Amino acid sequence: MDYARSFAHTDTVMDFLRQPKVLLKLITTFIMMLIFSCVLDQGYAKDIRYQDLCLYNRKQGACNFTVGISIIAFFVGIFYLVLIYFWDRIQNPVTRKYIVFVDFVYCGFWAFLFFIDFCYITDAWRKTDKNFELITSHVKSNLQFTIICSFASIVLLAFQSFIAFKEMNDIQNEASGFESGSGGFGSQPFPAHTENANNYQGPYAS
Helix, strand or coil, rough: CHHHHCCCCCCCCHHCCCHHHHHHHHHHHHHHHHHHHHHHHHHHHCCCCCEECCCCCHHHHHHHHHHHHHHHHHHHHHHHHHHHCCHHHHHHHHHHHHHHHHHHHHHHHHHHHHHHHHHHHHHHHHCCCCCCCCCCHHHHHHHHEEEEEEEEEEEEHHHHHHHHHHHHHHHHHHHHHHHHCCCCCCCCCCCCCCCHHHHHCCCCCC
């Protein structure tokens, strides 16, 4: 699936939203919003000193890390949705290649971060005292749902990184084809000149 052709010429917003890569980005961005919303809403509680207490086994790092990477991923997702919408206005193939390369690196690295996050909060939740008075059934559901969303983020981001890698190769192949194809800078516009010395006639030959 070509990165440029998939999202160029989107006449309406609905046509844009129906694009497969846009749907994938939208789902991922929405899940990021769910993750930091659940943790900010139910992941913290006030202790006897009225300080924020992370309910993932009282590990502040578990809540802070989850909220941090999900908020960053949320805004990056919105940024890339805007880039995809205006993709057909970006004519420079080098610029396009760099955009897709950054997407490839970002998705791969963030998939790794969410893998760490998934292991971290899963282990913290396993060690959490479920009879703790602040952990109600509603809080428990939110914290478990966050773990599920964290795992889903690994799959979605890894898949997007794979797609970006393929798109990067497609852009490179298109650029190479333009340089070596007919009419390109690397092509030979006229056939090679061959001349037989025996048949050569000077300009004043009769």
